[in-house]
Amino acid sequence: MRKLTYLALLLPSAAAWAIDLQxxxxxxxxxxxxxxxxxxxxxxxxxxxxxxxxxxxxxKVTLSQTQxxxxxxxxxxxxxxxxxxxxxxxxLHPGGxxxxxxxxxxxxxxxxxxxxxxxxxHASQTYFAVGGYLTLPTGDYQAxxxxxxxxxxxxxxxxxxxxxxxxxxxxxxxxxxxxxxGTNKEFGPLRREQDQEVLYTAQTGLRYDxxxxxxxxxxxxxxxxxxxxxxxxxxxxxxxxxxxQLTAIANSPVGKLSLQYGGDFRTENGLLEDRRWVVRLTxxx
Numbered sequence: 001m002r003k004l005t006y007l008a009l010l011l012p013s014a015a016a017w018a019i020d021l022q023x024x025x026x027x028x029x030x031x032x033x034x035x036x037x038x039x040x041x042x043x044x045x046x047x048x049x050x051x052x053x054x055x056x057x058x059x060k061v062t063l064s065q066t067q068x069x070x071x072x073x074x075x076x077x078x079x080x081x082x083x084x085x086x087x088x089x090x091x092l093h094p095g096g097x098x099x100x101x102x103x104x105x106x107x108x109x110x111x112x113x114x115x116x117x118x119x120x121x122h123a124s125q126t127y128f129a130v131g132g133y134l135t136l137p138t139g140d141y142q143a144x145x146x147x148x149x150x151x152x153x154x155x156x157x158x159x160x161x162x163x164x165x166x167x168x169x170x171x172x173x174x175x176x177x178x179x180x181x182g183t184n185k186e187f188g189p190l191r192r193e194q195d196q197e198v199l200y201t202a203q204t205g206l207r208y209d210x211x212x213x214x215x216x217x218x219x220x221x222x223x224x225x226x227x228x229x230x231x232x233x234x235x236x237x238x239x240x241x242x243x244x245q246l247t248a249i250a251n252s253p254v255g256k257l258s259l260q261y262g263g264d265f266r267t268e269n270g271l272l273e274d275r276r277w278v279v280r281l282t283x284x285x
Contacts, residue, residue, distance in 0.1 A: 065090030106140030255283030
């Protein structure tokens with residue numbers, strides 16, 4: 001039982017660990033604009049790390065997930081504002097030395113965003129935004145299962161971001177967020193209480209507009225904090241994660257299409273993400 005509980009701490013759920021901004025997300029769309037976004041993600045995680053040391057064995061977990069995001073822009077207190085509702089659905093499949101574990105499939109947790117722009121200068125292409133996130137435990141979750149689509153807890157996050165033009169066709173974006181999670185009261189096979197400290201993420205990236213149709217982007221993420229406690233006992237599983245994402249963007253008559261590839265540089269605890277592919281279609285109307 002103790003081994004299963006510890007594995008549940010280190011193995012990923014389909015719930016987001018961080019709030020990833022996409023290239024150009026901080027640019028303000030015109031007020032009254034609606035958005036629909038459909039994304040498909042496929043990722044593989046491999047080597048297991050505990051306190052910076054690689055563990056023996058060849059574990060593997062594959063995540064396949066589709067996300068639907070519906071959003072709209074409006075004015076709030078004289079400032080541009082944007083809100084969205086995001087719902088994922090997908091599956092987690094263990095393999096290698098974890099192949100004896102049951103997989104998981106179904107809906108993930110629902111996330112809502114409200115963002116405002118205290119500063120938006122279209123002439124200089126400089127934007128400063130503040131966003132508040134609420135994630136509800138709507139995803140599939142079973143206490144006795146190591147892999148789950150949902151996290152069985154409410155999470156809130158606050159994020160601030162800045163985007164500006166470095167050159168005419170080169171844009172820089174940076175953001176920092178802190179995520180606070182509520183108590184999971186049914187964690188592990190013994191259904192104990194799990195708490196987590198605030199999880200922080202900093203991200204920075206560049207986007208180069210080749211022309212009005214095509215663009216390329218690269219983003220670096222650093223996530224830290226988030227140590228958990230189970231039944232009041234610290235688990236010494238503090239997150240320290242570095243990862244990257246490369247993006248190719250094409251604007252078409254049906255919407256903005258992006259193809260992304262990324263993965264982890266290093267992780268202190270948990271499974272290292274070897275690769276991540278994401279296809280994303282965004283349409284404003």
